[in-house]
């Protein structure tokens with residue numbers, strides 16, 4: 001193997017000159033990014049714990065076969081659980097551990113959907129029975145909603161749950177091939193239980209889709225129970241990536257479960273076979289999705305900031321062209337084109353961090369209200385979680401890919417960390433609701449609001465995120481017919497939904513800046529980023545703004561000038577702004593993004609570690625290359 005000098009690998013901070021340029025207190029910004037001094041402490045401690053433990057190594061994922069990869073994930077999940085128990089980590093610390101372990105696993109669905117579904121849709125009694133088992137991981141659950149034939153259209157699910165009053169049981173059945181459950185994470189090889197969604201049939205009458213707790217596998221030997229056919233759905237996009245997850249297929253053949261395993265907070269079936277609806281809205285059956293959409297928004301800033309951190313550090317290291325008198329070439333980060341692609345993504349990472357924080361607050365608020373039987377803010381909470389999930393995941397997936405391109409050829413190497421990050425992240429645009437389908441929900445909410453504006457029947461004034469609608473006069477003129485023409489106009493309505501969500505992100509960023517933010521220069525940096533975020537959107541969509549007369553061509557030109565000036569203000573602070581994310585090299589998983597910027601020796605070293613380089617002459621030489629070279633190919637047995 002070709003070696004690299006030890007001194008080249010260790011100790012020198014190649015980005016020190018960049019760090020010295022920064023004009024603000026990076027440690028104070030770290031606290032702002034983390035959310036509070038306490039959150040920073042937890043995050044910093046747990047990230048270092050994971051990074052220093054070889055049990056959580058992840059640099060070999062792209063070279064493992066699916067079986068090796070999956071077994072390694074099982075080992076890591078068990079090891080993570082042991083660490084959590086041994087160190088008596090709090091729930092907050094455990095969640096951070098899962099975050100820094102950075103490997104999608106069945107545990108995400110157990111903690112992220114199975115448990116929340118029981119908490120949100122189960123009765124007190126059901127919670128008391130199932131939650132202690134789930135918290136100790138004595139049972140492992142998944143969320144089995146989507147089927148081969150239907151994902152978006154939840155009302156179209158075909159699995160049935162028929163009540164048998166003779167035995168006080170439900171019979172869960174998959175009547176068609178398309179009713180096979182398809183996609184649930186953790187289902188393929190691990191889950192012992194599922195929250196399965198099925199059409200409820202009582203006394204021959206259908207009552208829509210409800211959730212049921214169904215045991216799938218034996219707790220003794222893990223074999224599927226009678227009537228259950230279950231397995232993995234196969235390899236997904238990218239090496240490593242989401243293939244650590246066992247997304248599964250499941251068929252029920254008249255599987256019987258006791259009546260008390262229907263989640264009965266929203267509606268109940270009595271032993272006499274009576275269906276009763278409580279006074280909570282039916283939409284609470286969808287509550288787990290609202291919860292997860294909110295966590296996905298909070299996570300978007302993590303994925304985007306990670307890609308931006310890699311691309312920013314590498315852009316400061318990489319030099320191309322522009323050498324004067326034999327001096328160094330220009331750092332690519334100094335090119336205005338690089339800045340105009342990179343800095344809006346840096347600003348978006350911060351914007352998404354704050355919108356995630358706000359959405360958490362909104363979710364906590366609606367949860368509290370629901371407990372007090374106040375359902376008034378549920379439609380807005382649904383629209384915000386759906387719309388912001390769509391907006392942030394689309395922008396993040398696109399942003400990760402842009403960061404890969406910003407790193408030129410080296411961005412295409414797995415060791416850049418970017419291909420895997422993209423492959424793991426991009427399904428977020430589809431799961432928990434296809435992004436277009438979710439925007440249509442927002443559009444529906446907006447059109448409903450518009451149709452009520454000025455209506456004599458409705459005395460309610462729009463509040464919260466739609467309060468601005470009363471100030472937009474020409475909406476009043478659009479009221480007529482839009483409800484009837486919804487499907488025809490849906491492509492335009494989706495654009496309106498995106499614009500509405502962008503407005504929420506910008507306004508919440510501005511609100512954040514109205515708070516006291518300690519630390520030298522921190523607030524000023526955030527103001528610059530906020531302005532970049534808003535003006536970049538204005539620039540990108542200037543056609544819409546101009547055609548609707550919201551701005552003049554002069555405004556558009558001024559905005560563009562201002563944007564260029566803002567990029568120059570960010571430039572000296574760019575490295576410090578990504579340092580503020582406080583990511584370890586382990587978490588970044590990228591040679592291009594390593595803290596010390598010592599990229600080239602590390603790339604060189606890593607190449608020699610590739611399995612192809614284990615031998616100088618490759619396997620297959622004698623069979624395929626030599627006969628070719630010796631012109632013996634026609635006689636060789638291929």
Ligand SMILES: CCCCCCCCCCCCCCCCCCCCC/C=C/C(=O)SCCNC(=O)CCNC(=O)[C@H](O)C(C)(C)COP(=O)(O)OP(=O)(O)OC[C@H]1O[C@@H](n2cnc3c(N)ncnc32)[C@H](O)[C@@H]1OP(=O)(O)O
Nearest residue numbers: 077080094095098107111112152154283286382431432433
């Ligand atoms: C290794 C370490 C281990 C250590 C241990 C760790 C310890 C702790 C760690 C914690 C870890 C946490 C991890 C969390 C990570 C989470 C991981 C996530 C992974 C994601 C996996 C993916 C899962 C899934 O994808 S699940 C399936 C999701 N499916 C969907 O989203 C389907 C999309 N479709 C729909 O939601 C609906 O059908 C919809 C919205 C399209 C509605 O269609 P419709 O038919 O038009 O509407 P209808 O049903 O008739 O509704 C009418 C009415 O209701 C309103 N509505 C709809 N939805 C909602 C809602 N959710 N809430 C409120 N209201 C709603 C709708 O707008 C209509 O209103 P009106 O217009 O007023 O009538």
Ligand SMILES: Cc1cc2nc3c(=O)[nH]c(=O)nc-3n(C[C@H](O)[C@H](O)[C@H](O)COP(=O)(O)OP(=O)(O)OC[C@H]3O[C@@H](n4cnc5c(N)ncnc54)[C@H](O)[C@@H]3O)c2cc1C
Nearest residue numbers: 143144145146150151152183184185427430431432433436
């Ligand atoms: C990695 C991954 C993990 C998943 N994990 C789980 C899980 O744990 N549990 C679970 O239950 N499910 C899971 N899913 C399933 C996921 O929730 C669905 O795939 C998702 O909701 C999209 O539904 P669909 O596949 O039916 O897409 P479709 O609805 O078939 O989408 C196909 C196309 O049709 C368009 N479209 C659909 N409806 C409309 C409409 N009304 N108007 C306009 N356009 C429309 C969409 O925009 C899209 O372009 C997972 C999926 C993935 C990829």
